[in-house]
Amino acid sequence: MKRNIAIRIQEAWEHLQNRVQGGEERKDIPEIRLGTATCGRASGALETLAAFREEISRNSLQVRLLEVGCVGHCYAEPIAVVANPGFPPILYGSVTPGVARRLVRDFLGAGDPCLEFALGAVEENEKIPSIFELPRFRMEKKIILEHAGWIDPARGEEYLLRGGYRGLFQALGMDPREVIRAVKAAGIRGLGGAGFPAGEKWETCRAFPGKPKYVVGNGDEGDPGAFMDRALLESDPFSVLEGMTIAGYAVGSRRGFLYVRAEYPLAVERARAAMESLRGLGLLGKDILNSGFDFEIELVRGAGAFVCGESTALQASIEGKRGMPRVRPPHSVERGLWGKPTLLNNLKTLAVAARVLDQGSPWFRSFGTPRSKGTVVFSLAGKIQNTGLIEVPMGTTLRELVFASGGGVPKKKTLKAIQIGGPSGGCLPASLADTPVDFDSLNAAGSIMGSGGMVILDEDDCVVRTARFFLDFTQKESCGKCTPCRIGTYQMLKILNNLVLGKGSDSELKLLEDLAFEVQEGSLCGLGQTAPNPVLSTLRYFRDEYEAHYREGRCPARACRDLIAYYILPEKCSRACEVCVGACPVEAIATGAKGIKVIDQNKCVKCGSCYGDCPPEFQAVIKVSPPAKLREYEAKSSFPRKLTNDDLRLTNENEKK
């Protein structure tokens, strides 16, 4: 009987493979794959798409133009891969509408690959250097994001052609308990933040009595500064859906919920299209691959609440209630959605499970460190040259991530700190850059792996201001159910609000620290328990900066706007350049005598535009803290007194007359 099922699944699988391969499009016409995920669109990918379309029809060429997701190189968006028969497929970065027209005209029309726009070929070849020779590609090991950016996220056929759904096919031929054993043997740990062993969770959920059981994919990526889940859903929703289906089979569930943040409309749209495509292929719904196993997935949109990333709050939200967490135990695997055993995993964890079932546990265990297996996805943002998504084996050091892969800190500034894990994580100073990224090393250093948000801070960023930002966020997002979180974060925020204004005292700093420990200890859920981390980690490594704020009214990083002033060094100002004047949103910069630019301190709103835009060869704009220091600079200046602001205001008024 069991053998019969195995044969039926095998036949259904072969039938599906034949159908997909038979439907493959002709290889002899050129193909363009343009990344139109949210990052691409924000860089103008839709204009580029229109330009491609227009130019193709103007030249009456036969070209297949496809929209794909994101390969993770957000800094080079919009990105397109052009496969022209006779050439290896080539990846182009910063494809503006102008570049798009040239690629169609010159490359597809006339055979000139326009290498000046190319990042490299996407496969090894004799003619054109490949992207895999770039340091970033060499460091990366893509398991979760293996297909992201290469496949059309709306067509399951493309996922199948790249080896997708082999994991589910394998799983269906196994006993569910064997599937769980494979996940356990691989040593997969949850990638949502806490790093709980996934196999154990699956096992408990399967073993706990109660029916029906549910599977929930947690795509409520609330960490402001993280975007891996968005990119994954926009680029390759299939891996997540395949993982959910496998999880459903393993724990004995027939119904899954994919929970996606409200702020990700495109991810919702693409995940829905993907589910539709899978239903058409018989990979979702009734009797999947003739195995007798039914599994249906429903997409649920969040409505904008950070706390819903917490498992019990997320489940309350699916049930139509306020997203408020409850006391655990009982855990969700015992009493989850509607009181039934529920398996809740992060989207990346689910995608990993699909790969493990396909390639086997030993393969997966060959990546990473002894206690953290596999890879980790980070979103690199902040003061870093090459922003974007990166997937590396666990154990890669922060330094490798920031410098080798991220290209370092822009504008020759110094790395100050690395913030990992968002509002629940911590700030690690540059001196700890050799810390390997794995669950235990990051915990020991005072941060967490978190969901994978990594924001780079340079010398211009103030840790007190950053800690205040996170506290402000968690305080606003606190659901208000438990007192330590509701009131504790509010009181902590009050102290931090004063600190960035240069107010405070030793005893208030002590109070901030005490409150932090109490909120950590006394809060009901992860939101409150981890909310003080940004404060505690910065206090641990940057206490002197906190003290400078209230003792001297000085912000050492010169970032807290009430404690600084901007000044243009007359001897450095180029005089002929007007960049700062154009960048200023409030017309606070005027041209004084001898063409030197001067900031009117009364008009200045301290937005930093002039500071950021002054060309690097001049670097004439400086920040001083405390603001009173401005007088010293003005006194030191060898230029005549008539350059002061009062004179300038007179000049301006005269001009107006």
Add this chain to the structure above:
Amino acid sequence: MLNPEEEIRLIREEILPGFQPPEPRFLIPILQEIQARLRYLPLAGLRIVSDYLGMSAAAVWGTATFYSQFRFAPPGQNQVKICLGTACHIKGGEAILESWERELKIKIDETTPDRAFSLERVACVGCCALAPVMAVNDLIVGKSSPISVKGVILKSQIPNKSQ
């Protein structure tokens, strides 16, 4: 914009029948659908939803006000959302917000008297790599700057070219 009777009719006849049978778990999807069609949640509409789902008006109101996505007054024609996520904060998102407040002469969560613009903050749109980011209606503008705000406003005032 629809008048109050038309709003109620739309909720009753076009939205609620799509959610069968009435179950509390449809509350958030229903509210999302109403907001997608009307751009806000009218109070009278919430009452109808509570009757339909057999939930108390307080429970519906409680859920609706809990989530930051829902609003109870119609937004301006152009909905401006300033991203204040971590990366945008580091890269000066606050200065962009202030620039909008200055140019439109309104504060965050307000609408201009002519209802042309409304200003909101958003926790993170997930475009951190292109920070600082602002969203004007459905268009996400990456690598924005305080001065670029003027351009966006100007563009919206040119007829038929606002998109």
